[in-house]
Amino acid sequence: xxxxxxxxxxxxxxxxxxxxxxxxxxxxxxxxxxxxxxxxxxxxxxxxxxxxxxxxxxxxxxxxxxxxxxxxxxxxxxxxxxxxxxxxxxxxxxxxxxxxxxxxxxxxxxxxxxxxxxxxxxxxxxxxxxxxxxxxxxxxxxxxxxxxxxxxxxxxxxxxxxxxxxxxxxxxxxxxxxxxxxxxxxxxxxxxxxxxxxxxxxxxxxxxxxxxxxxxxxxxxxxxxxxxxxxxxxxxxxxxxxxxxxxxxxxxxxxxxxxxxxxxxxxxxxxxxxxxxxxxxxxxxxxxxxxxxxxxxxxxxxxxxxxxxxxxxxxxxxxxxxxxxxxx
Numbered sequence: 001x002x003x004x005x006x007x008x009x010x011x012x013x014x015x016x017x018x019x020x021x022x023x024x025x026x027x028x029x030x031x032x033x034x035x036x037x038x039x040x041x042x043x044x045x046x047x048x049x050x051x052x053x054x055x056x057x058x059x060x061x062x063x064x065x066x067x068x069x070x071x072x073x074x075x076x077x078x079x080x081x082x083x084x085x086x087x088x089x090x091x092x093x094x095x096x097x098x099x100x101x102x103x104x105x106x107x108x109x110x111x112x113x114x115x116x117x118x119x120x121x122x123x124x125x126x127x128x129x130x131x132x133x134x135x136x137x138x139x140x141x142x143x144x145x146x147x148x149x150x151x152x153x154x155x156x157x158x159x160x161x162x163x164x165x166x167x168x169x170x171x172x173x174x175x176x177x178x179x180x181x182x183x184x185x186x187x188x189x190x191x192x193x194x195x196x197x198x199x200x201x202x203x204x205x206x207x208x209x210x211x212x213x214x215x216x217x218x219x220x221x222x223x224x225x226x227x228x229x230x231x232x233x234x235x236x237x238x239x240x241x242x243x244x245x246x247x248x249x250x251x252x253x254x255x256x257x258x259x260x261x262x263x264x265x266x267x268x269x270x271x272x273x274x275x276x277x278x279x280x281x282x283x284x285x286x287x288x289x290x291x292x293x294x295x296x297x298x299x300x301x302x303x304x305x306x307x308x309x310x311x312x313x314x315x316x317x318x319x320x321x322x323x324x325x326x327x328x
Contacts, residue, residue: 034315
């Protein structure tokens with residue numbers, strides 16, 4: 001008899017934000033359908049949270065669906081809601097590393113990360129990475145990773161991410177676009193179970209440059225990248241005008257949209273499903289998802305935070321892990 005898939009590791013994220021209050025809410029929604037355990041300091045969870053302390057991830061399967069399995073990781077201090085404590089910063093980082101260690105050794109099937117506050121980690125512990133993704137890539141020993149945003153209606157991948165719009169053209173290159181497409185295509189096969197992923201590539205300029213009259217990036221190199229990959233057997237087309245790529249009929253024709261910059265990718269998905277979008281890191285040797293929101297200090301502790309994105313992130317991570325390990 002095949003053993004059940006190992007549970008997911010959910011990191012605590014920034015204790016002063018909404019992460020700790022979302023974990024028990026997600027457990028209440030998911031029950032035992034998506035097995036996961038939370039790594040963090042139990043003192044940071046809401047007083048009303050019903051929890052079960054576990055000593056090893058494998059014990060999460062035995063915990064009642066009405067309780068949140070907690071793998072204890074003590075922090076120096078309790079938290080003040082809405083105010084990051086520098087003395088807790090290193091512990092936030094250590095929890096991420098611990099989760100990666102557990103998934104690497106097979107004790108967890110994937111990692112779902114609650115939001116961190118990058119400035120708090122930098123100020124409190126000298127965190128030298130731009131964010132979660134880069135730190136996870138460092139821990140995994142991987143250089144090239146790709147950010148995907150996914151919901152039921154759409155998957156998008158921005159080629160360039162957190163840079164000023166004015167600098168996007170200088171950052172784009174044939175090599176970067178090709179690497180992004182290759183990592184995305186491989187992940188759609190391995191983690192999403194698509195045998196022949198259909199890829200749509202957006203142009204950078206209005207009307208995809210309109211033959212060079214509105215910009216030359218398409219004719220200079222984007223066309224050539226798409227043609228070269230198509231000649232290798234990729235199911236790929238483009239560059240396409242971004243303003244006609246995201247209506248329902250257009251979305252039915254592809255499995256992922258490769259976009260040239262941050263807002264070109266994120267505006268359509270956040271319009272379609274603001275609360276249910278999931279951040280997925282492609283190219284890691286393990287599954288990693290995250291809710292598509294931040295620490296939300298302004299609403300932390302006020303019972304206003306919604307678990308929709310975290311629930312979606314856990315569901316997707318579970319599905320990806322089962323696909324990757326051949327359990328579907």
